[in-house]
Amino acid sequence: MTVGLVKEPPESALSAEHAVPLTPAQAFDALYAFCAPALVRQTYLLTGRRELARESVERAFQHAWDHWPRVARDPDPAGWVRAAAYEYALSPWHRLRPRYRHPEPPPADAADRALLDALLRLPPPYRRTLVLYDGVGLDLPETAAETEASTPATAHRLLHAREELTARVPDLADPALLHRRLAEVASAERLRAPKPLTVRLGSERRARLWTRAAVAVTVAVIGVTVLALRTAPTSYEPPVPAGETIQGVPEKAAPGTLSDAELDLRARLRSHTANGPQRLVPQAR
Missing domain, CATH: 1.10.10.10 (Winged helix-like DNA-binding domain superfamily/Winged helix DNA-binding domain)
Known part of the structure; x- marks a missing residue:
């Protein structure tokens, strides 16, 4: 295999790893140091983008750290991470991101x-x-x-x-x-992967953010459910029926103009006292 894309681990490192049990963080860092530099160059050949190549490798190792017990027991952990990096690098959704709409400078x-x-x-x-x-x-x-x-x-x-x-x-x-x-x-190309500690901390930070988001969504759903239970009606109320048109009722007509006799009567009524005719006013004794 060519050194540019794949490298073999030194025998001394393999013997040391088998002699002393490694913690999960140490095992992850060893896998990262073995795979990450070559994997960044491979994803660059897949995408032609330097930043996307580094991002793909970083996301793949973050995903591996999230599922580290399963990755550590995998027969080929390097292949597991490589497949994850390739899948992320070749995702068609990158073309919708503003930073990846324009091509990068080609090789010299x-x-x-x-x-x-x-x-x-x-x-x-x-x-x-x-x-x-x-x-x-x-x-x-x-x-x-x-x-x-x-x-x-x-x-x-x-x-x-x-x-x-x-x-x-x-x-x-x-x-x-x-x-x-x-x-x-x-x-x-000068393609450098971030430090393994940065990748692990980024993975843990993303996990905390997702956990908080899930808790917030759960609390919101519970709050909406409680509010719906408190404000929902406890008995059935039939809807008010729509109004019906009644036939045979004459329409209400507006009054017309007054005649001359009616105008004269209104003038005489207004000119008299408010208490009525004089003969109806009580006389004091």
């Missing part, structure tokens, strides 16, 4: 630019298969298992990806040369 070398451009023109499943097989150095069954595809489908993707890549860069027809060039392109 013209040959590296041509190879990276040809690689990014491949469909994501074909690109991932090519990086795993020709870049990381996995065999065909391992590549098929990691990409969750059958072995014949993986072989078809690999052959198609090589044909498309060779059509744009004819010098890479040799798989050995393609393997070396992928490592060179990835190693030419």
